[in-house]
Amino acid sequence: MLSRRHFLAGAGSLIGAGLVSKAGAATIPEAQIVQHADTLPPPLPPNGRPFHPVVTLNGWSAPWRMKNGWKEFHLIAEPVIRELAPGMKATLWGYNGSSPGPTIEVVEGDKVRIFVTNKLPEPTSIHWHGQRLPNGMDGVAGVTQPQIPVGKTFVYEFEARRAGTFMYHPHADEVTQMAMGMMGSWITHPRDPALHRADRDFVFLLNAYDIEPGSSTPKVNTMTDFNLWTWNSRVFPGIASLPCRQGDRVRIRIGNLSMTNHPIHIHGHEFEVTGTDGGWVPKTARWPEVTTDVAVGQMRAIEFDATDLGDWAFHCHKGHHTMNAMGHDVPTMIGVDHRKIADKIIRIIPDYMVMGERGMADMGEMEMPIPDNTLPMMSGHGPFGPIEMGGMFTLVKVRKDQKPGDYTDPGWYRHPSGSVAREA
Numbered sequence: 001m002l003s004r005r006h007f008l009a010g011a012g013s014l015i016g017a018g019l020v021s022k023a024g025a026a027t028i029p030e031a032q033i034v035q036h037a038d039t040l041p042p043p044l045p046p047n048g049r050p051f052h053p054v055v056t057l058n059g060w061s062a063p064w065r066m067k068n069g070w071k072e073f074h075l076i077a078e079p080v081i082r083e084l085a086p087g088m089k090a091t092l093w094g095y096n097g098s099s100p101g102p103t104i105e106v107v108e109g110d111k112v113r114i115f116v117t118n119k120l121p122e123p124t125s126i127h128w129h130g131q132r133l134p135n136g137m138d139g140v141a142g143v144t145q146p147q148i149p150v151g152k153t154f155v156y157e158f159e160a161r162r163a164g165t166f167m168y169h170p171h172a173d174e175v176t177q178m179a180m181g182m183m184g185s186w187i188t189h190p191r192d193p194a195l196h197r198a199d200r201d202f203v204f205l206l207n208a209y210d211i212e213p214g215s216s217t218p219k220v221n222t223m224t225d226f227n228l229w230t231w232n233s234r235v236f237p238g239i240a241s242l243p244c245r246q247g248d249r250v251r252i253r254i255g256n257l258s259m260t261n262h263p264i265h266i267h268g269h270e271f272e273v274t275g276t277d278g279g280w281v282p283k284t285a286r287w288p289e290v291t292t293d294v295a296v297g298q299m300r301a302i303e304f305d306a307t308d309l310g311d312w313a314f315h316c317h318k319g320h321h322t323m324n325a326m327g328h329d330v331p332t333m334i335g336v337d338h339r340k341i342a343d344k345i346i347r348i349i350p351d352y353m354v355m356g357e358r359g360m361a362d363m364g365e366m367e368m369p370i371p372d373n374t375l376p377m378m379s380g381h382g383p384f385g386p387i388e389m390g391g392m393f394t395l396v397k398v399r400k401d402q403k404p405g406d407y408t409d410p411g412w413y414r415h416p417s418g419s420v421a422r423e424a
């Protein structure tokens, strides 16, 4: 579903966060709204400086308008409904119909103007995380600008001075607004499109929610006990795969706007961290890894050559982050025979199930009855049986025949005969 809304500046609806030129104050560009969670391969830039666009996992890139040498975007802060995975929708806040909001892509040296309309029930602001910009454009409500009141539109103007990967998020009632899903990615491409070239360039944000099973609105005061660990507000099996062609140079840019660190791990390949929020890592300072920790408020760009065919797991290495909503208060039952007591419980609670004596895999297989609008803890199913994963998990799918620019999921890998682990 793609819809467009038109916005014209009404008298008095425009207040500058800093210096607003007359050209910028004349009209506001239309804002594109996208409400689905499909991965949209961006079109090549229709105007402005050339660049190789990124692919936002389960997301999209905002269109812009060129006006008198300025690249103009329009973000609308508003409540959104986000499907976390088939079977569960969350009531979140985001931008332009989505949480996260659309990725903003510009080129080093671009003069960028961003209109921000507040359709939330409370004031907001946007901070442009990692950017070099005039202090009054930094978006810290109360410090560098007044809050954007409900119903008003502010404008931010600055030059994209440094190439790299950045993020945007509110700097007003941060706890609520980020816990509700307000964030987005920002890519400043190098002025020379041949620099830092990758064949596939993906981006996503690490975030997390605490949504009571059966409800849809996150508990915004949760500090540590989140139950949905998401990439771009999606959980496995709802996270798109990363399809690559064998031999491709692949870059994955990962920003963390959750409340804890995430060791991001790839199978079958080794990568180097080639970028942080601070810029590109010099070649002499890179080393090979298969896991890199992305701390809160950090971005890491990893790069590797997709040399080996297959469906390679790509996930956070914290076990509980590759699970969906789970009861944390469940005691460990491994090795405990509780069948006798279960007989007594079943007289009172007919649905009670004995589980956990042999581990938690039972829970993946059993598909227990769960409330509406809740995902099973472990919910995937693959060609070889149940996948005991949820949360921050997906697959890098390396194929011989994945065409350049094709980001459709190629299906499950067909292993050459004799190349799969088997019973001895």
Ligand SMILES: [Cu+2]
Binding pocket: 229, 261, 262, 263, 316, 317, 318, 321, 392
């Ligand atoms: Cu994690």
